[in-house]
Amino acid sequence: MAPNLFGSSTSLYLETSDQEKSATEKASIQPKYEWDIVWRNVIAFVYLHFGALYALYLVFTTIKLETTLWMLFLGSIAGFGITAGAHRLWAHRTYKAKWPMRFILMIMQTIALQNDIYEWSRDHRVHHKFTDTDADPHNANRGFFFSHMGWLLLRKHPDVIKKGATVDMTDLERDPIVFWQRKLYLLLVTLFCFVLPVWVPCYFWNETLFNSWNTTLLRYAVSLNATWLVNSAAHIWGYKPYDKNIGPTENKSVAIITLGEGWHNYHHVFPWDYKAAEFGNYNMNITTALIDFCALLGLAYDMKTVSVDVIKRRAKRTGDGTRYSEDEDSQS
Ligand code: ST9
Ligand code: ZN
Numbered sequence: 001m002a003p004n005l006f007g008s009s010t011s012l013y014l015e016t017s018d019q020e021k022s023a024t025e026k027a028s029i030q031p032k033y034e035w036d037i038v039w040r041n042v043i044a045f046v047y048l049h050f051g052a053l054y055a056l057y058l059v060f061t062t063i064k065l066e067t068t069l070w071m072l073f074l075g076s077i078a079g080f081g082i083t084a085g086a087h088r089l090w091a092h093r094t095y096k097a098k099w100p101m102r103f104i105l106m107i108m109q110t111i112a113l114q115n116d117i118y119e120w121s122r123d124h125r126v127h128h129k130f131t132d133t134d135a136d137p138h139n140a141n142r143g144f145f146f147s148h149m150g151w152l153l154l155r156k157h158p159d160v161i162k163k164g165a166t167v168d169m170t171d172l173e174r175d176p177i178v179f180w181q182r183k184l185y186l187l188l189v190t191l192f193c194f195v196l197p198v199w200v201p202c203y204f205w206n207e208t209l210f211n212s213w214n215t216t217l218l219r220y221a222v223s224l225n226a227t228w229l230v231n232s233a234a235h236i237w238g239y240k241p242y243d244k245n246i247g248p249t250e251n252k253s254v255a256i257i258t259l260g261e262g263w264h265n266y267h268h269v270f271p272w273d274y275k276a277a278e279f280g281n282y283n284m285n286i287t288t289a290l291i292d293f294c295a296l297l298g299l300a301y302d303m304k305t306v307s308v309d310v311i312k313r314r315a316k317r318t319g320d321g322t323r324y325s326e327d328e329d330s331q332s
């Protein structure tokens, strides 16, 4: 039997419904999930990760300091393109942004190469609507590896496409910046994720093409794995103060790594909050600081939040008791 990389356990992979078993009483066990492996993606991700590991070695040997700093700068702005842009602005509409901010966020999101804004947001809305079911593109019940990167190596489960069609995307269809990014995505990604990032170090501080290319692989691999941790680690490990009946968790390490996106139990309960967390403490939620700063400049506005009262009531009703427990309330 093939190793179960895409299921949480052998039993899940082999799971058949009781009805099927008793009806046929056959010894043969049907796999629950069919793997239609996309080899192009497997090869690309294997190359990416080996290249990134080699680049890590180069960072400590021949890569120039300026190139490493350039990689960190690009990684951060790509990260904000995902957090403040694709996630909090476009997928959830937690705030509004004037067109210059939307344009800059679109370029930043393009540097991240995580699919165009429309596709990213569609998968993410479907993830929120059908969390941890077969219709969730990165269903965490299929195990860490599947929800982390395995889902990008297989054709989607038919439920994702069938039930995904029920998610309203008309707001993004009306946004010309989203529309044009989708139309020109291949060109934009080639330019902003690869050509410019590799060219700048070679031109401005005489970095070698080889080193510059490998640094780009490292930046991309790190930012992908950081993002994927929200779908994997923050659906497995951590407290559930707001709803103990769902998979997503509060995960501080993931929050720090992902610029503030690890407060995932809160985020799944209150997805419209622009902070994507109960608290706006900037040190563990730097994306909130960025949106607040843009609001000061008049670029971001209409930020949505949730009142403490609503949060408390929900936490008491469905939380795991790690915040706003009945005891805590009776003491106060
Ligand atoms: C990547 C995305 O890595 C990561 C997203 C992570 C999200 C995390 C969220 C957490 C919060 C934010 C945290 C940020 C932290 C940042 C920190 C940074 C420091 N609904 O997809 P196709 C239909 S991408 C409705 O081809 P296949 C639709 O009609 C990495 N319908 O399915 C579609 O056609 P069209 C780079 C849907 O053939 C058609 O089906 N990119 C939905 O099964 C076909 O869709 C890659 O590696 C839906 N949800 O292929 C590429 N989905 O689009 C990966 C589909 O024309 N992608 N339909 O409308 C692929 O190669 C393929 O999509 C596939 C599936 C092989 C995975
Ligand atoms: Zn979300």
Ligand code: ZN
Residues within 6 Å of the ligand: 127, 230, 231, 235, 248, 264, 268
């Ligand atoms: Zn989630």
